Amino acid sequence: MISSSELIQGIARAQRLALARSITLIERNDPRGQEVLQGVWHRVGRAHRIGITGSPGCGKSTLVRALTKSFVDGGARVGIIAVDPSSPFTGGALLGDRIRMGDVAASGNVFYRSMASRGALGGLAVATQDAADLVDAYGVDYLLLETVGVGQSEVEVADAADTSVVVIAPGAGDGMQAMKAGLIEIADLIVVNKADREGVEQTCAELQAMLCLGEKKAASRQVPIIRTIATLDSGIDEFEKQIARHYEYQQQNNVRSSLRAGQLKRRIRQCVVDSVQKKFLDEIPEEQWAQYLNEVQSGTETPGGIARRIVGEYRNIS
């Protein structure tokens, strides 16, 4: 069994196998995963993290591939974490992504990893963020995080990025969905992909209108809308330029460190919520639940009263 100190050394020497194994430990909730993270923590924070979020099939992976190719051609090292929303049992999207990443993922300057969001222990966001830190410590210039933007956990993952990109496909009310899901609010850049399809103009106009509707971010910085055809590498230069511009903006305005501080605080809170949930709720045996329910249903105890007792017991044992 490989030790955490061997893995720490491996990551420090930029060995991909050590990185891949460490991420697996994180995914499995193996305590060695946290030891490795602790051991490389001082190296974390150098990568420019770019979150790429959008509805299923809008072209995120194709964009990630095109962007990665462009970064690598420029001499950069790139890490990619794709959070796969599909069931670990079907694995459909995983396979599709592998094929789409193809040649790019095979480059020595690219580390690619997909993580299943279902069946992950301790919450999706925490495991993904830990993995992202490991990739950062391993040493990449850019770290791309692909997530499907349909729920709260995806917004959380996007919260791990320095630059949050929201991808929209023309038509089909994608822009409206993104707004409902709270994605437009978190966007630093908006990419309208599949610009070869009908309805691009209208979608861009709608997005522009949404951005104008009482947005806080817009007051300090305009959110650019970029058009791409990821399958043809079209618009990728502009996309890359806007990413660099956003990075410069963050540097110049000293917003990066306060952004990261906010993210770290939310992450610590999430770790607490996860561990408390695990301890309080997941470890309560069924017979105990039956007992609690019996008390509540017979009228001797309220739900809040039971909850206070559970919390009290936790205090005693921890």
Ligand SMILES: Nc1nc2c(ncn2[C@@H]2O[C@H](COP(=O)(O)OP(=O)(O)OP(=O)(O)O)[C@@H](O)[C@H]2O)c(=O)[nH]1
């Ligand atoms: N016409 C057109 N098709 C595109 C474009 N970009 C991607 N596609 C196609 O759209 C389909 C989905 O692309 P993906 O990159 O897998 O989309 P995704 O958002 O990563 O999908 P999920 O990860 O499953 O949510 C593929 O068949 C792509 O070839 C584009 O700019 N124009």
Ligand SMILES: [Mg+2]
């Ligand atoms: Mg994808």
